[in-house]
Amino acid sequence: MTAYDVGLLILRVVLGLTMAAHGYNKFFGKGGLKGTAGWFDSMGMKPGMFHARVAAGTEMAAGIGLAVGLLTPIPAAGFVALMLVAAWTVHKPNGFFIVKEGWEYNLVLAASAVAIAATGAGQLSLDHLLFSGSALYDYLHGWWGLLIAAVLGLAGGIGQLAIFYRPPAKTGA
Template sequence: MQHRLRDVMALVARIVVGATFLAHGYQKFVLNGMDKVVASFDQLGLPPIAAWFTAIVEVVGGIGLILGVLLPIVGILLAAIMVGALFTAHLSGGFFSSDGGFEYVLVLAATSLALGFSGPRYTLSGLFRGSSEKSGQLAA
């Protein structure tokens, strides 16, 4: 019972964090527009490819978290863009996000890693694994 509850809570967290990243990617592509995002990244001294990479990782990574696909890769990529945001945009603001600090991006980076390595239950990837592999994990 405890393992099932843990897996359900990981699913809930993946959906919430995945939706958050998806919303941020949507904001970059649709609400703000990539021209403004590229200009914003340029003000930080970052090349246009960094803006595009970040937006794509947020959208694809958010979907990956929600569906539970390629979780370790998704977790690492999402954490990497958050660490990048920490060092390029938020470190000088101190800790608290209310002051422009790195609190929020640090939590997203750590959560992305944790969820990326949270296991295969209740994931699309887990759905397509063999039943013998699933039954072995249930005993663990």
């Protein structure tokens, strides 16, 4: 075990559990799934209940998957898709900086997940425990890990926006 592996473990666990906590909050926080669904409906992600379930479930699965380092490029792709949709539907009008509720945080989470997919989850991960020495292991890091995370994540996020996102009409003078 090296400092590199411990550093990756810390990064994976913090990012992963942070994302999983967001999913948990959508399911069980104030307003629960019904409140989350209403919020999704109000921003143009319809049907809201479907998207609330998909978002909460993906946040929990991607978060836990990244935290334990299991098939790392796949949960990293979930981060990319989630953060692209969040940045586009919620934060884009506010600019870049998080202090004005911009999309800065979304970018940091997505880029961090892709970077982990590129470096690999490290020796302190289920990827290493279960797949080290197998042909599959080569696809769980390096260029393959980066490509899987980025391409699959972008395709998922763009696809969801193209199929489901219908921004509400702007009113006012």
